Amino acid sequence: MVFSGSGGQGVITAGIILAEAAVLHENLIAVQSQSYGPEARGGATRCDVIIAESPIHFPKVIQPNVLICLTQQSYATFFPLLRPGGLLLTDNRYVKLGKKVDARQIELPMYETVMEKIGRPIVFNICMLGAVIGLTKLVRPESIIKVLETQIPLSFLDMNRQALDLGLKLSEGIGD
């Protein structure tokens, strides 16, 4: 899967948290990598995550099953990579979808919900992560929480839990 957006949105952090949760708490194999370089500054940020039950050798994603785009530019850049029949998740405040293609295209008001219910944009990425695991069932929410507990100051933990829940709720009822 590919997480994309712009610098500061926390897409890389979200990808790392998901991959770490898969490895440490789900007994899965995962590899995470990211594109560094000029295009990662102000341009489209990209974080590749591969999760599998068997060893992963080639660490880069060529054709993602799941693509998350949090900016119009990242959508334009990475959408052509999406595997036919794959899942595209976008935030409808940031991304206006183009033509419909052979993919599940899911637009959720993640940013708006976070701002309305929590009022702090810093947990936008965790809300997105909640939606991603809600839609894909890749790891359990508890596994994400366990990783957050080791990485986030105690005073911010509740806010992150709340954001994860918001994301999970947004994804509820969206059928396969």
Added chain:
Amino acid sequence: MGGELRFVQGNEACVEGAMYAGLDFFAGYPITPSTEIAELLASRLPLKGGKFLQMEDEIASICAIIGASLTGNKVMTATSGPGFSLMQEGLGYAIMAEIPCVIVDVQRGGPSTGLPTKVSQGDVNQARWGVHGDHAIVALTASNHQDVFSITVDAFNFSETYRTPVILLFDEVIGHMRERLKIPEPGEIPLVERLKTSVKEGVDYHPYLQREDGRLPMSDFGGVHRYNVTGLFHDMWGFPSEKPSVVHELMRHLVDKIDHHVDKMARYREYFIEDAEMLLISYGSSARSALHMVTDRRQHGERVGLLELQTLWPFPAAVVREKTRNARYVVVVEMNMGQMLQPVKAAVEKPERVFLANRVDGVLITPADILNILRLIQGKGV
């Protein structure tokens, strides 16, 4: 193997390996894509009573670790191509003065400042011959974080055993990607500690007088023995000498102490080699692509295999010759213009059957890239 499970970057796996091996002292100058090594050690080393120094440049960095090693510490520095170029003079000094030290080069595109954030394996020959004058060198690499950890421990062990600098030649993909690492329990991987002289205070100590087994016990510099250390050819007291017999003997010693132990230092992994018609030889991150491709084609019944080299120098020629014996074609997969291709050609029985699958544009070579080249070699088109 009941150690702690972690999810880390390759650079962190290297740091963990170095800490496990007993690193005491690190001096360096941060450079992408090796920076995380310095960053992590800046916080980790002082906690165990070690020392971290950020130096003004890479020349100072390697000189600092050489000095610290002489005083009895296990030492390391980390850099990338441009910094590695600056370190060559100090590296030559460490070879000549036989100072155990570990130099990490997380490779990026070159020459010059090149491609700071992109992957390359272009420093393989710089590791071998960046230093002027005849010499032998040890350079190791790995393709996954568990192996990065253990090869880092090997690097420290070899440097102590043979009193030599050891180069760890990682690359940007390995350095930055994250995957699982299980930290071995203490004692699970044996450690080689500094061989110290048994010569007592007040008795003459000869820093360059070999024991019967060829090893040179050390005395902490600034401690109880006074002795000389120099980059000039020197006698057993460490004092400069131009005597032809002394010069000749030291040169032979510097080369032989490494070359005579190729077998002991040869680290490699093999996958599906027994019946492989097409044998890939690769190392570092490109070996991941090669293994992906080999595993995939095996499922289609194709007889392809992979020899993954972890010891690049001294080149394990006997291993390569043996493993390639039954292969119809040998394909070296690397991200440079063919730096490992040459020693492989020199090692095999039929050099005309050795081909290069490479990529030099800053992008990790893909399994599809390798497969295309295989098809071309087989005369099947792409």
